[in-house]
Amino acid sequence: MRIKSKISNGVKNKIIVILGPTASGKSELAVKLALRLCSGQAEIISADSRQVYKGLDIGTGKLSKKDMKGIPHHCLDMVSPKKIFTVIDFKKRAEKAIKDILNRGKTPIVCGGTGFYIGAITDDIKIPEIKPNWKLRKKLGGKSTEQLFKMLKKLDPERTKNIDPKNPRRLIRAIEIAKAKTEFFNSRRGRAIREANGVKELKNSVFAIGIKLSEKELKRRIEKRLKKMFRDGLLNEVKKLRKQGISWKRLYELGFEYKYPSLFLQGKISKTEMLDKMLLENWHYAKRQMTWFKRDKRIKWLRGCKESNPGLFFWREKFYH
Numbered sequence: 001m002r003i004k005s006k007i008s009n010g011v012k013n014k015i016i017v018i019l020g021p022t023a024s025g026k027s028e029l030a031v032k033l034a035l036r037l038c039s040g041q042a043e044i045i046s047a048d049s050r051q052v053y054k055g056l057d058i059g060t061g062k063l064s065k066k067d068m069k070g071i072p073h074h075c076l077d078m079v080s081p082k083k084i085f086t087v088i089d090f091k092k093r094a095e096k097a098i099k100d101i102l103n104r105g106k107t108p109i110v111c112g113g114t115g116f117y118i119g120a121i122t123d124d125i126k127i128p129e130i131k132p133n134w135k136l137r138k139k140l141g142g143k144s145t146e147q148l149f150k151m152l153k154k155l156d157p158e159r160t161k162n163i164d165p166k167n168p169r170r171l172i173r174a175i176e177i178a179k180a181k182t183e184f185f186n187s188r189r190g191r192a193i194r195e196a197n198g199v200k201e202l203k204n205s206v207f208a209i210g211i212k213l214s215e216k217e218l219k220r221r222i223e224k225r226l227k228k229m230f231r232d233g234l235l236n237e238v239k240k241l242r243k244q245g246i247s248w249k250r251l252y253e254l255g256f257e258y259k260y261p262s263l264f265l266q267g268k269i270s271k272t273e274m275l276d277k278m279l280l281e282n283w284h285y286a287k288r289q290m291t292w293f294k295r296d297k298r299i300k301w302l303r304g305c306k307e308s309n310p311g312l313f314f315w316r317e318k319f320y321h
Helices: 003-010 026-037 085-105 115-122 134-140 147-155 168-186 188-197 215-232 234-243 249-253 258-267 273-294 310-321
Strands: 016-021 041-048 107-114 205-210 299-301
Touching: 003 016, 016 026, 016 168, 016 310, 026 041, 026 107, 085 107, 107 115, 115 273, 147 168, 147 273, 168 249, 168 273, 188 258, 205 310, 215 234, 215 273, 234 258, 249 258
Parallel strands: 016 107, 016 205, 041 107, 205 299
Antiparallel strands: none
């Protein structure tokens, strides 16, 4: 039987997940898979916590319309960066998109590097909708990022593996969620739900492909990607966001690709400091991503991300039979 017919039969009601560290080539591989392995009968759901925001294009590595090559993409450009978009919001939108794609007889390809977002889709975990705890936020507001990170590690050590330890807003929100979840699951209602349902993994419907690179190659790609961001106009993107009314504080919260250019534009750091900080932060983030992903034994790892990679053909054959 030809590969194409195997694929069309094998991916029915399946969800493909493409994951890996920053700058590993996930988005490009997802498009290649959609075009070549699924014969164009696939659509991509972005699982990136910042690509959901409008106007955050260069700094988040969004593909251009040209690079999408006609493959529909979901969960991009959904809200203003002035608003807070939570994992609960993402889960609702992503699950709706997946259901719609499957109902149309196509294959959903979830692609991203935010492990928390990917897990919200691939594991049948019911995340309680947690409202802001203003009293707690006020209490935590005076603490340093080091203190906040230490608190979060005690409450939810897994979450610390995939969070920016220097982003106070995200740390405070993660602590808020961890505390609320602990209180909920320790309550009578929470125990009843846990005992009745457990945590069900969608093992039969998910096929996860991870991109693994050597440290040397990953560092090279991160540096190359950052240089491309500046060539493409990252500083102008930050200036444009400022003109749209995005505060410096909010830009800091949107990740180091926006924090350090913002500090540079204000004259608080030099160009060299900006570039050095961004390289270092990207590398640390990539290591946290890999630490998070390594715990999931369902992931089939590929060395590199080229479609010609022999490993890709091996897993393709295994999956599509």
